[in-house]
Amino acid sequence: MDDEPQNIHKKDFSKIIVDWYEANKRDLPWRETKDPFKIWLSEIILQQTRVNQGMPYYEKFVEAYSTVIELANDEESNVLRLWQGLGYYSRARNLHAAAKYVANELNGEFPNTYESLLKLKGVGSYTAAAIASFAFNEKVAPVDGNVIRVLSRVFGITEDVSKGSTLKKINQLANELVVEEENAQSYNQGMMEFGAMQCVPKSPKCETCPIAQYCYALRHNKIDQLPRKDKKIKKRNRFFNYIVFEHKDKFYLRPRTGKDIWTGLYEFALIESTEEKSTEWIIEELQKELKTESFKVKDDYVAGKHVLSHQNLFSRFIKVELSDKLSSETFGVEAFSLSEIEQLPKSILINNYLEKNIFS
């Protein structure tokens, strides 16, 4: 077999992708609309998220908000509550901020070009290209994990794809390919679907692949080495010692602030430590924060390790019964009834604790 890497013409490549897509595409709800609002919504939800995980959230959101105006007019905490469990919560906050921008600054008219879409919070080069091509058939190429994988394998991009220079190269190739195709929408959808269904990360279906004879990785026996990713993420351990204040059927929570994880989500009073601490140590720290309040320890629950992409969280929930109401400055927490707590946006960690220990 010929050993030359680029013996497939760009035009032939794009045709194969489009044909494959028309024959193999899944029916997904956001593919049945041209409404940029819904396409935008689906793209934000699907960032770093598999279709199966994002699907129920898409359904909930379009049910709750039929226009960008309705989304803009809701409270951020409600948007976060709908987003609960999806992760990367800045997406929800940016989604809401972008909706307000469209509603207030753009008179409710959704941006319709790659460049103008880029101005929306939470919309980067991938999402701007996706919306521009899906909703408006603009000839720009969205480059996501699927596209990176397909192009690096077929065209033999052997540099580390976590490097900016490599990404730039792939982005350029992707854009050269899209201009070959009349229907940017089908070609781009096809590239991502092809990566998601055929040219999958592990054990790709090369036996039935329409590009197999042209594929650099297959011919050089490198399908399991491409795309090349050198970056190894390191994790840190954190210890969350939560104090669950209870007083007359109410519990005290507060929203997280700052640039840390879970911004905007509610949690109990927190005493964080860099190592595991004893119950006694935690109670002592708690005493320092309190003024005249007296309390009784009712329960001490140790949750399993909660794993995030960059952190391992070891958490414990110490439930204490207060003899009096807590002054509002203490830990910044506020009292909520159970039905109110149900409506607050919370992390999976907090929600699991509540389900297991409070709501049950």
Place this chain on the structure above:
DNA sequence: AAAACGGGGAA
């Protein structure tokens, strides 16, 4: 250029 940001599912 590198690190931070969630949670779940597949192998």
Place this chain on the structure above:
DNA sequence: TTCCCAGTTTT
């Protein structure tokens, strides 16, 4: 366990 997902923002 490890990988990685329809990535973006911040440092």
